[in-house]
Amino acid sequence: MTATSIEKVNGHAPGFDAVALAKAEAIRTEAAAKAEAARIEAAGKADAERTLAAEQAEKDRIANERAAMRLEKEKADHKAYLAKKAAEAAKSQADKEKAEKADADQEAAEAQLLAEQERSERWWKWGARGIYAVGLIIAAPVQFMHFWDRERPFLIAAPALLEGLALVLAFGAAWAVAHRRDVAPYRVGIMISAAIAAAINLHGGMTKPEIGFNAGLIGAIASLGGPIVLMAYEHGIAQKADGIPSWRERRAAERKAAEEKKAREKAQRDKRDAEHAATAAKQLAEARTKDEQQRRDGDRKKHHPDVWEVADALRSARGSQFVTEQIWAEAWLLVTGCKTVGLTLEMEAQARAQRARAKSATEVPIIGDFSLVDSQKGPRAKKDPNTPDGRRNNGGTPPVRRPGQTIPNHPLARAQARVEQTTEKDSQ
Numbered sequence: 001m002t003a004t005s006i007e008k009v010n011g012h013a014p015g016f017d018a019v020a021l022a023k024a025e026a027i028r029t030e031a032a033a034k035a036e037a038a039r040i041e042a043a044g045k046a047d048a049e050r051t052l053a054a055e056q057a058e059k060d061r062i063a064n065e066r067a068a069m070r071l072e073k074e075k076a077d078h079k080a081y082l083a084k085k086a087a088e089a090a091k092s093q094a095d096k097e098k099a100e101k102a103d104a105d106q107e108a109a110e111a112q113l114l115a116e117q118e119r120s121e122r123w124w125k126w127g128a129r130g131i132y133a134v135g136l137i138i139a140a141p142v143q144f145m146h147f148w149d150r151e152r153p154f155l156i157a158a159p160a161l162l163e164g165l166a167l168v169l170a171f172g173a174a175w176a177v178a179h180r181r182d183v184a185p186y187r188v189g190i191m192i193s194a195a196i197a198a199a200i201n202l203h204g205g206m207t208k209p210e211i212g213f214n215a216g217l218i219g220a221i222a223s224l225g226g227p228i229v230l231m232a233y234e235h236g237i238a239q240k241a242d243g244i245p246s247w248r249e250r251r252a253a254e255r256k257a258a259e260e261k262k263a264r265e266k267a268q269r270d271k272r273d274a275e276h277a278a279t280a281a282k283q284l285a286e287a288r289t290k291d292e293q294q295r296r297d298g299d300r301k302k303h304h305p306d307v308w309e310v311a312d313a314l315r316s317a318r319g320s321q322f323v324t325e326q327i328w329a330e331a332w333l334l335v336t337g338c339k340t341v342g343l344t345l346e347m348e349a350q351a352r353a354q355r356a357r358a359k360s361a362t363e364v365p366i367i368g369d370f371s372l373v374d375s376q377k378g379p380r381a382k383k384d385p386n387t388p389d390g391r392r393n394n395g396g397t398p399p400v401r402r403p404g405q406t407i408p409n410h411p412l413a414r415a416q417a418r419v420e421q422t423t424e425k426d427s428q
Contacts (some may be wrong), residue, residue: 128229128232132229135223136222139197139219139220139222139223142204142205142211143163143201146208147159162223163197163223166190166194166197166226166227170186170190170230170231172189173187173190173231177237183235194228197224198221199220201217201222201223202216203216205217205220300328307331328341
């Protein structure tokens with residue numbers, strides 16, 4: 001078999017073009033890299049979308065759980081609110097029933113007290129009248145026997161006059177009580193009438209044997225006892241009508257007034273003690289403030305006499321009692337030119353110099369193994385093991401590097417390189 005050879009192609013002899021092959025290989029490599037980058041980007045986007053979907057699902061699940069928890073909490077709060085309202089209603093009803101029961105008990109106690117008062121007043125009323133009637137029954141016969149005279153039969157009406165006088169005056173005292181009039185004259189008249197009747201009964205018992213001393217004595221007692229008891233009853237009625245307190249009520253009121261007086265005196269003593277304590281605390285605080293001001297003034301006068309002269313002048317001009325912090329700050333600014341009290345221009349200059357040195361020390365490149373030059377030598381990007389090596393397919397010739405393809409070094413790195421070069425030259 002005879003081999004066929006092509007002598008010319010398109011008028012030129014065929015040959016091997018390495019540059020064209022390298023360009024073609026570079027194009028294929030670039031296309032493969034772009035395809036791989038697109039695949040990686042698509043995979044990354046898919047992973048990102050799956051991640052975002054998973055995160056969104058997790059967020060939705062958490063939001064649903066939070067909404068469910070919030071709903072449960074609102075339900076629990078509503079139940080607690082209803083329970084609280086029910087408890088408050090039950091408590092209000094119980095308090096109302098308790099108050100009604102207390103009012104009913106108080107009304108029952110007042111009714112019982114009123115009934116007892118009416119009963120005792122009724123017994124006292126009829127008892128006093130009964131005693132008066134019994135005394136009249138005893139005293140009247142003694143007076144009839146004393147005044148009986150056949151020659152002067154009209155004297156038989158004398159007992160009715162004497163005993164009736166006291167009775168009518170007692171009725172007058174009752175009228176005075178009911179109509180809020182002065183009852184004292186009626187009581188005086190009752191006692192005078194009763195005393196006259198008693199004296200007559202006693203005299204008759206002592207002078208007339210037919211009456212006897214015992215009858216005269218008991219008649220005198222009866223003439224005095226009945227009006228006295230009736231007058232005591234009317235006196236109590238008058239005090240009740242006039243609103244005059246009884247002895248027991250007066251004693252309770254006096255006891256209460258004494259307790260209130262003691263409470264007021266104790267409150268006044270406590271108030272005075274509190275005022276004295278406050279005054280003492282205020283005086284102590286003022287003394288401490290004065291001592292602290294004196295210490296501060298002496299210290300400032302000793303260590304800053306020039307500032308103190310200006311501050312004292314400002315204090316005198318403004319009529320201030322002592323040099324305040326504001327006056328001292330103004331005087332410090334006027335003398336030193338610094339707004340911050342305690343700092344001078346020398347201190348600020350030194351501080352600025354130190355800050356400048358610190359800034360220079362932190363920003364100057366470091367000489368040595370850990371210099372900023374090494375920071376420009378970043379780690380190489382790892383290639384995919386399946387990525388073809390262009391140098392093997394183009395005969396080992398690396399691709400040509402063009403100007404501008406390499407990132408320039410940092411200015412600090414260049415400065416560091418110059419410093420290292422200078423150091424190496426000096427060492428040589």
